[in-house]
Amino acid sequence: MIRFHKEGYKIITIALILSVIGILLVEKFIDIPWLVKTIQIVIIVFLIIILQFFRNPKRVAPTKEDVLIAPVDGKVVVIEEVEEPEYFKDKRLQVSIFMSPINVHVTRYAMSGIIKYSKYHPGKYLVAWHPKASTENERTTVVIHNNSFGDVLYRQIAGALAKRIVNYAKEGDKVAIGTDAGFIKFGSRVDLFLPLGTKLNVALGDKVKGGEQIVAQK
CATH class of the missing domain: 2.70.70.10 (Glucose Permease (Domain IIA))
Structure with missing residues (x-):
């Protein structure tokens, strides 16, 4: 399961909301199918970049002091x-x-x-x-x-x-x-x-x- 850092929660939430709104608005106001798909792909790629930046994978550190x-x-x-x-x-x-x-x-x-x-x-x-x-x-x-x-x-x-x-x-x-x-x-x-x-x-x-x-x- 992908974990995200707490410093990214606010930005991720905003990015998700804007992405959903953008995808819906594009379908509503643009009648050219290929252009709709292109813009939606760009929006999704932008969202993926935000998500990967704030990922916080679990790491296991050695316990030795030296x-x-x-x-x-x-x-x-x-x-x-x-x-x-x-x-x-x-x-x-x-x-x-x-x-x-x-x-x-x-x-x-x-x-x-x-x-x-x-x-x-x-x-x-x-x-x-x-x-x-x-x-x-x-x-x-x-x-x-x-x-x-x-x-x-x-x-x-x-x-x-x-x-x-x-x-x-x-x-x-x-x-x-x-x-x-x-x-x-x-x-x-x-x-x-x-x-x-x-x-x-x-x-x-x-x-x-x-x-x-x-x-x-x-």
Whole structure:
């Protein structure tokens, strides 16, 4: 059974109502059969796109504390040592996962632990792969601590199409690996900032599955 994320309930309901109205109105006011069918197909395709975007498939996360999983579905587009200026203010290993509009856009906690930091930043809507997107786009920054990895930062970044980031992390919360951490609407990126020397299980260009695929381990 297909599950949908709660952030999409309102949009899905509106899309369903408008689709039904559109299909009925086309039949009533247009007398050209091929044109009626064409418009109805376009309406149905639009509805399917909305439904697939807000799907929320069930994922089974590993229960071990010494692993870190992909927080989202997508493609690994960055693996490099960088200076993280907001929280750590030192060098970290950055792993960036780009989500296209057809990917599942649920953000899940990459590991279990305690939320030490959670902050929203308004900003621009540069394309998600732009080098300055991590520091200039609308984004949220969250830091989780556990005994295996210490502090790990993840950053939800809005893209050119994303107009809203939803972040459920609150400082002091105890969170479980693989559970719902938020949602990014319509295309975006998530950056992970890990301790230097972290052993990665992914490489550039890999497609990862959020909520269950191991990205790093101790």
